[in-house]
Amino acid sequence: MTTIAVVTGGLREPSSTRLLADRLAGAVRDHLPGQDVQMPVIELRHVGRAVVDAMLTGFPSAELEQVFDTVAGADGLIAVTPAFNASFSGLFKSFFDVLPEPSLQDMPVLIAATGGTERHSLVLEHAMRPMFSYLHAVVSPIAVYAATDDFAGAGAGSLDQRIDRAAAAFVRLLSACGPRERPQEYAAELGEMERLLGDLK
Amino acid sequence: MSQMQFGIFTVGDLTRDPTTGKTLSEHERIKATVEIAKKADEVGLDVFATGEHHNPPFVPSSPTTLLAYIAAQTEHLLLSTSTTLITTNDPVKIAEDFSVLQHLTDGRMDIMLGRGNTGPVYPWFGKDLRAAIPLTVENYALLRAVWDEEIVNWEGKYRSPLQGFTLAPRPLDGIPPFVWHASIRSPEITELAAYYGDGFFANHIFWPASHTQQMVARYRERFAHYGHGTPEQAIVGLGGHVFMRPNSQDAVDEFRPYFDEAPVYGHGPTLEEFTADTPLTVGSPQQVIERTLSFRDYVGDYQRQLFLVDHAGLPLKTVLEQLDLLGEEVVPVLRKEFAIGRPADVPDAPTHAGLVAKAREEGADEAPHDESSSENTDQEASA
Numbered sequence A: 001m002t003t004i005a006v007v008t009g010g011l012r013e014p015s016s017t018r019l020l021a022d023r024l025a026g027a028v029r030d031h032l033p034g035q036d037v038q039m040p041v042i043e044l045r046h047v048g049r050a051v052v053d054a055m056l057t058g059f060p061s062a063e064l065e066q067v068f069d070t071v072a073g074a075d076g077l078i079a080v081t082p083a084f085n086a087s088f089s090g091l092f093k094s095f096f097d098v099l100p101e102p103s104l105q106d107m108p109v110l111i112a113a114t115g116g117t118e119r120h121s122l123v124l125e126h127a128m129r130p131m132f133s134y135l136h137a138v139v140s141p142i143a144v145y146a147a148t149d150d151f152a153g154a155g156a157g158s159l160d161q162r163i164d165r166a167a168a169a170f171v172r173l174l175s176a177c178g179p180r181e182r183p184q185e186y187a188a189e190l191g192e193m194e195r196l197l198g199d200l201k
Numbered sequence B: 001m002s003q004m005q006f007g008i009f010t011v012g013d014l015t016r017d018p019t020t021g022k023t024l025s026e027h028e029r030i031k032a033t034v035e036i037a038k039k040a041d042e043v044g045l046d047v048f049a050t051g052e053h054h055n056p057p058f059v060p061s062s063p064t065t066l067l068a069y070i071a072a073q074t075e076h077l078l079l080s081t082s083t084t085l086i087t088t089n090d091p092v093k094i095a096e097d098f099s100v101l102q103h104l105t106d107g108r109m110d111i112m113l114g115r116g117n118t119g120p121v122y123p124w125f126g127k128d129l130r131a132a133i134p135l136t137v138e139n140y141a142l143l144r145a146v147w148d149e150e151i152v153n154w155e156g157k158y159r160s161p162l163q164g165f166t167l168a169p170r171p172l173d174g175i176p177p178f179v180w181h182a183s184i185r186s187p188e189i190t191e192l193a194a195y196y197g198d199g200f201f202a203n204h205i206f207w208p209a210s211h212t213q214q215m216v217a218r219y220r221e222r223f224a225h226y227g228h229g230t231p232e233q234a235i236v237g238l239g240g241h242v243f244m245r246p247n248s249q250d251a252v253d254e255f256r257p258y259f260d261e262a263p264v265y266g267h268g269p270t271l272e273e274f275t276a277d278t279p280l281t282v283g284s285p286q287q288v289i290e291r292t293l294s295f296r297d298y299v300g301d302y303q304r305q306l307f308l309v310d311h312a313g314l315p316l317k318t319v320l321e322q323l324d325l326l327g328e329e330v331v332p333v334l335r336k337e338f339a340i341g342r343p344a345d346v347p348d349a350p351t352h353a354g355l356v357a358k359a360r361e362e363g364a365d366e367a368p369h370d371e372s373s374s375e376n377t378d379q380e381a382s383a
Helices: A016-030 A044-057 A062-072 A090-098 A123-134 A159-177 A187-200 B026-042 B063-071 B091-104 B129-148 B188-196 B209-225 B248-261 B271-277 B285-299 B316-339 B352-362 B374-382
Strands: A002-008 A041-043 A076-084 A108-115 A144-147 B005-010 B047-050 B078-081 B111-114 B152-154 B162-165 B179-183 B199-202 B236-238 B242-244 B281-283 B304-307
Touching: A002 A016, A002 A062, A016 A041, A016 A076, A016 A108, A016 A144, A016 A159, A041 A044, A041 A062, A044 A062, A044 A090, A076 A090, A076 A123, A076 A159, A108 A123, A108 A159, A123 A144, A144 A159, A187 B129, A187 B188, B005 B026, B005 B078, B005 B316, B026 B047, B026 B063, B026 B316, B047 B063, B047 B304, B063 B078, B063 B091, B091 B129, B129 B152, B129 B188, B179 B188, B188 B199, B188 B209, B199 B209, B199 B304, B209 B236, B209 B285, B236 B285, B242 B248, B242 B285, B242 B316, B248 B271, B248 B281, B271 B281, B281 B285, B285 B316
Parallel strands: A002 A041, A002 A076, A076 A108, A108 A144, B005 B047, B005 B304, B047 B078, B078 B111, B111 B179, B179 B199, B199 B236, B236 B304, B242 B281
Antiparallel strands: B152 B162
């Protein structure tokens, strides 16, 4: 079984960010025919308070911890944010700020964003890609940006085609990476400690 | 000798009382801390521990000064720290300060080491925050060497070398103070405590019980791995945070404004959420008893329970009332209940007298008054 977590940072219900996330998830599934694929969707709006609480207290609520488990245990991630003030939304960033550090290590990630106009499309390359690279994820080369108008356009270069190309690239990456082993939290720190104590002998 | 020790630990914060708008002066807070410790002694608690901080709004920057002053005015109370910064203090100076304290108190003291959680303290004391863990390991190895060896020849990475150094005064009866290693979140500290066979103290406030459970389980397992005994024989201490009134709803109503404004708690999850998710207990003495007894379910039989009772701007009078309730209603029941079903091979809480007796027993075959007990052989070799 392959698990691909879908994190969507849309704030409205219904949300165009969620819509894009669903279409990406559907396209990815189409590129994995005959496979058992689970795609749990995490709507950040639903854990908004828990994310801020975790920032303030330093630990996640039981509910948020389950969400963290879902993300960290997945084989891949589809992450979609609305573009706010030339970047991802604060809630989207906050979620990844409180997610335990090694959760995304070696994880194939498909990034996407929505916005009112296409003028904000570089949010993908200037905000999202560096953040996921920093978190040691493997970011898929083709990202998708959808402006409001894209939900009406058709033909060559249409949103449909871009989604399909991005999904195909992501699935190639996913297959190349193979089944993912979930990184142990604190494994590096404990290894280092054992080494330091070993050196005392 | 008691199986378990019960006491209090203080952060030493100067926080505005949200119900009156009044903030104590540093002088008033230090004097209040002494009153709190004396009261703890009077109501029959076993331990008083102070934090160490080097920035406002905290007052305890010189723990052994405070502890010696309290020791002079108390009878039974064991004086300790929560924590002493092993990263930024010179380990040689720690050894000296606590060695003098040990002699002054006739061994009525021990020490709890931690890394500290205030970043700028490192540069203020000429240290590098990024080296916090290697500093902890090196500094503690040096502290052990200075305590355990008569003549120390030592060279490390973070401090000037020592040639032919001898600690003065040598530890009382040749037995260095018992050491606890404390941590809120760093699992590396469980490894350090286990390696040396020292005590492990889980802060156990602010964070959920599941976290403490994992840390203690890890420490116990590694304690056995390093050959210090069975996992059940590891020495475990826990923090806890309580506020009590005879009537449970009164406790909640009175504590809420303090909770809402407290630097560590306020403006996030509610009091109700915090009491459900973490070991914070606000209610009647009976509720505190039940909650505290439940700690054993997830850490096993343990040796030391410290409560935080004096933070967030609570007035001195209120804190002293908390100590009355602890001493009269809570701790006597806890002592009795925790003793039930406690296996005989679970060690008693560590005391100087206990360590001296143990060293004599173990050293019976060797020279009876050797300066270092046989249990320290590993540590000497490792230093």
